[in-house]
Amino acid sequence: MIIHVENPIVEVHDLTVSYNSKPVLWNVDFTLPVGQMIGIIGPNGAGKSTLLKSLMDLVPTSSGFIKLFNDDLDKVRHKISYVPQRESVDWDFPASVMDVALMGRYKPKNIFGRFTKEDKEIAADCLKRVNMLDYANRQISQLSGGQQQRAFLARALAQQADLYLMDEPFAGVDAATEKSIVDLFLSMKKEGKTILVVHHDLQSAIDYFNWVLLINTRLVASGPVKEVFTTELLQETYGGQLTLLSKIGDLIKEKQFPMREQ
Amino acid sequence: MNEHLNILDFILLREANVRYVVLGTMLLSVASSVIGCFALLRKRALVVDSISHSVLPGICLGFILSGTKDPLFLIVGAVITGWLSVYFIDIITRYSKIKADTAIGLNLSLFFAIGVLLLTVIQNSGNPNQAGLSDYLFGKAAAIVLSDLYVFGSLAVIIILAVVVFFKQFTLVSFDLHFAKTIGLPIKFYEFLLSILTVIAVAIGIQTVGVVLMAAMLITPAATAKYWTNDLRKMVVIAAVIGALSGVVGVFISYLFANMPTGPWIVLIFSMVAVFSIVFAPEKGIFAKYFRQKKNKKKMLEDNILKAFYKLGEHDGDFFKKRSAEELIMARKFKRSLLLKGLRSLRKLNLLTKVNDSFVLSRDGMAAGARITKIHRLWEIYLTKYLRVADDHVHDDAETIEHIITPDLEKRLEDLLQYPQEDPHNKQIPY
Ligand SMILES: Nc1ncnc2c1ncn2[C@@H]1O[C@H](COP(=O)(O)OP(=O)(O)OP(=O)(O)O)[C@@H](O)[C@H]1O
Ligand SMILES: [Mg+2]
Numbered sequence: 115m116i117i118h119v120e121n122p123i124v125e126v127h128d129l130t131v132s133y134n135s136k137p138v139l140w141n142v143d144f145t146l147p148v149g150q151m152i153g154i155i156g157p158n159g160a161g162k163s164t165l166l167k168s169l170m171d172l173v174p175t176s177s178g179f180i181k182l183f184n185d186d187l188d189k190v191r192h193k194i195s196y197v198p199q200r201e202s203v204d205w206d207f208p209a210s211v212m213d214v215a216l217m218g219r220y221k222p223k224n225i226f227g228r229f230t231k232e233d234k235e236i237a238a239d240c241l242k243r244v245n246m247l248d249y250a251n252r253q254i255s256q257l258s259g260g261q262q263q264r265a266f267l268a269r270a271l272a273q274q275a276d277l278y279l280m281d282e283p284f285a286g287v288d289a290a291t292e293k294s295i296v297d298l299f300l301s302m303k304k305e306g307k308t309i310l311v312v313h314h315d316l317q318s319a320i321d322y323f324n325w326v327l328l329i330n331t332r333l334v335a336s337g338p339v340k341e342v343f344t345t346e347l348l349q350e351t352y353g354g355q356l357t358l359l360s361k362i363g364d365l366i367k368e369k370q371f372p373m374r375e376q
Numbered sequence: 377m378n379e380h381l382n383i384l385d386f387i388l389l390r391e392a393n394v395r396y397v398v399l400g401t402m403l404l405s406v407a408s409s410v411i412g413c414f415a416l417l418r419k420r421a422l423v424v425d426s427i428s429h430s431v432l433p434g435i436c437l438g439f440i441l442s443g444t445k446d447p448l449f450l451i452v453g454a455v456i457t458g459w460l461s462v463y464f465i466d467i468i469t470r471y472s473k474i475k476a477d478t479a480i481g482l483n484l485s486l487f488f489a490i491g492v493l494l495l496t497v498i499q500n501s502g503n504p505n506q507a508g509l510s511d512y513l514f515g516k517a518a519a520i521v522l523s524d525l526y527v528f529g530s531l532a533v534i535i536i537l538a539v540v541v542f543f544k545q546f547t548l549v550s551f552d553l554h555f556a557k558t559i560g561l562p563i564k565f566y567e568f569l570l571s572i573l574t575v576i577a578v579a580i581g582i583q584t585v586g587v588v589l590m591a592a593m594l595i596t597p598a599a600t601a602k603y604w605t606n607d608l609r610k611m612v613v614i615a616a617v618i619g620a621l622s623g624v625v626g627v628f629i630s631y632l633f634a635n636m637p638t639g640p641w642i643v644l645i646f647s648m649v650a651v652f653s654i655v656f657a658p659e660k661g662i663f664a665k666y667f668r669q670k671k672n673k674k675k676m677l678e679d680n681i682l683k684a685f686y687k688l689g690e691h692d693g694d695f696f697k698k699r700s701a702e703e704l705i706m707a708r709k710f711k712r713s714l715l716l717k718g719l720r721s722l723r724k725l726n727l728l729t730k731v732n733d734s735f736v737l738s739r740d741g742m743a744a745g746a747r748i749t750k751i752h753r754l755w756e757i758y759l760t761k762y763l764r765v766a767d768d769h770v771h772d773d774a775e776t777i778e779h780i781i782t783p784d785l786e787k788r789l790e791d792l793l794q795y796p797q798e799d800p801h802n803k804q805i806p807y
Contacts, residue, residue: 170558188560196558203552207417208608217548222560225544253606273559 115347117337119147121184123277123308124169129178131161131168137176137331138164144327144336146310151303153323153339154312157352160330162312163199166279170196182277192221195275197266199282205254205262212250214265215241218272240271243298260287267295271302278302278309285314296322316348387628394631396525397517401584401623405593405642407532408577409619410539412594413601413612415574417550421595422477423465426484427578428590430461432491435512435582436498444505447527447583450512454579455572461487462571491587515586515639517627528580535573539612546570547608584627586639593619596646603657622646676779677718679748682727684708685737686745690804695742698734746806747786752778753799754789760800761793767800 122145131139139161146152154162167173169180171187183190195218215237216229241247244264249257254265263283270278284292299309299322313319319326319339326342328334328351335342335351389395415424431454438453439445461483468479495513498506511519520528539546548556549566557563574594581590601615626642655662684707689695701715710718719735722728727741737745752774759770781789790807799805 167554170554172554172557191558191560194558196555198552198554202554204417204419207551208602208606208611209547209551210606213608217552217555220544220548220559220561225561226541255606269555 115335115337115342116144116333117341118145121148122146122181123148123183124310125181125184126169127179127181129168129180130176131164131173132176133164133173139168139329140332142178142329142333144333146308146327146336147325148308149303149306150308150324151299151322152308152310152325152327153319154310154327154329155314155316155319155351156329156334160351162329163281165327165329166196166281166310166312169279170194172196192273193276195270195273195278197270197278197280197283200259200262200266200285205257207254209254210250211241211246211252211254211257211261211265211268212237214254215246215250215268215272218269236274237268237272240268243271244268245294260291263287263295264291267298276307278307280309280311282312282314292318316343319343393518393521396522397520397627397631398624400520400525400528401517401627401642402620403529403532403536404581404584405597405619405623406616407535408581408590408593409597409601409615410612411535411570411573411577412596413598413608413615414539414546414550414570415594416598416602417608418570420574421591422480423462424574424578424594425591426461426465426480426487427458427575428581428587429484429491430487431455431458431575431579431582431590432512432587433457433487433494434491434579435587436491436494436509439498439506439509440494443503445509447524450582451527451531451576451579454582455575457487458575458578459572462575511586511637512582513586513588514637515582515584515589515642517584517638518631520583524583528583531576531580535577538569538573542566542569543609543612584623584638585642586637589639589643592643592646593623596643596650597622600646600650600653603653603660618646618649622649672779674718674721677714678722678725678727679779680708681710681715681718681722682737682741682745683748683752684710685728685735685741686749686806689737689742689745695745696737698731698736700734704735748778750806751781751786751789753803753805754786754793754796755781756799756801757793757796758789770800 124144124146126142126144129139129142130137138159142165154165156162164173168175169182169187180187183193187194216233218240219229219233219237238247238250241250244267246261246264246268249261249265254262257265263286267283270280283295287295299311302309311323313322320343323339325337326339327336328342328347330351335347385391385394389398412424415421434453434455434457435450436453437457438449438451441453442449464483465476465479468474468482469476474482495510498509508516508519545556545561545566548561549563549570553563553567556566577594578587578590581593585593597615597619598611600618601611604614605611622645623642626645627638629645630636630638630641653661656664658664681704684704685699686695688699688703688707689697701712701719704710704715705712719728719730722741723730723735726738727744728735728737730736755774755777756767756770759765759773760767765773795807796805
């Protein structure tokens, strides 16, 4: 069940992504509404991270096209913030929490200059919003998992974007931190921001999100959470029906088949 | 020439040639240390090693094709094969199942083997210009002349300037490549720039340090500098200083011994600085850690003695009674030698005085004993009340926490608990 919307903020058409010629996302096709908390849900290896990365052009796509703000990515980059999975960087890097937050103020245009006073104020303000101002001068190698996550969130906030793509912001954080992050997202939503979150827990997903994408290599469903969270669709996402698809994927890789006839 | 040089000549930079050597080595060391910081942070230390071995065939080809030892030709050859090895590693890991470390190992030995073969061919060719080409293996700083300095020096300056100009970009690319790409930085360009600057840094070191050991010039100062700071800017500066100083010292030592290769000396000095840093660096060094632990132990011992005094005083209703060591050991199982040591340091702090063979608390000592007892008891309450730990389990935890709590936390604890009268074991809390 895939519900499309008018004036979508994200439009993905017939997207296929492969790693080493093994497709991990097949013919994904959806549109997303503006100003919502949107969950991307699916089992491990379903291609959730890959989907976010392909939205940001971080992985090569085999087919399909993507429109953000009804435009090409390169024209609207400044309106989008991507928060990678926490483990994707080495935290034993000589930088402070403030340094990380300030990275959100980099623009390709201003990167040669120094940070302005305004940049620093914005970064400090964002650290305050995620409750990390006390840690501004702390070395990032000395942060706990939840604090690392919040440092990343501060960097994202500092970008002052309209669309946020977050890869598992709740992974490895305790209940209290999760609650404060959700509150933060809700306040961002109130400001009209759109937040796309990769999430694992089905239970809390119902509470957090207005709109949900269910994926497992292919898109199982996209729509308002109430309509999408049916036993049938969830079973389809997490159940075994998709083993055939992944078998074919392996076969394509084995035989070195091109994904699309050229 | 070397044989006649004495220490003073070197230190005073009396000979023009010595000046070239010192200046060249400094520039080279600074450039390689600085770019090495980014190689280290991007986890490319092994790639650098592969590059340094891969420039040898390039040097040989440069010589064969040009027929001279003109540094420009040699460098161009070195950069080309050095770059090729980076490219091959990238291709192999991307398009095959071979892991990066294996790909690096394969590349390194293959390129180096070809290099050694070419070198042998050249040496057997009877070309009179080839004398000294084998010095490129382990370096011979003394052979630097003015024309070399122009080529190597200007390349080194280019590397240093590039790092200064692109500092933010390099930082971002090294820390979080994906993020850098999402904000629209041309990361392919910056990655290429970092790689090519690394290759050039290796190539310009061939004369001073030699190909085999050049990797150490990039990685050791960076790794050492990381011990001294947590700030990337400072790390780069420290690496540069370490690089420059040890480079010159290494050259100097090799100068004293005729026919001694420079590379091994420089690397030896680098490694000594590295070992020194690992041991003595503040905060991260082994020594600092040892001293912190020792200081903590001393503080804990002193606190425990004061607490024992307080406990005895509480029992007798007299805090300023004379106590013998035996009495204190009865109150708390101290090791006798440790107890005496602790008593000595408490006397130095004027927290107690010695009367014959016994000890008496001073006013300050009594206050300190009361404070530590208070914190211990408050913490026990906090654990039982807020963390719901059973009251027969709280004592051991409080034993450690009482030494850590700062006056600020102490105040907060008091406010939070609202100055209770008794602890979970019904003991009075002294304020
Ligand atoms: N760089 C890569 N090279 C090859 N295969 C990859 C790569 N990254 C991911 N894959 C494969 O693509 C598939 C989808 O991966 P992806 O990381 O998008 O899953 P995910 O839904 O985010 O999983 P998780 O919940 O574990 O984070 C997996 O089968 C994974 O093995
Ligand atoms: Mg993932």
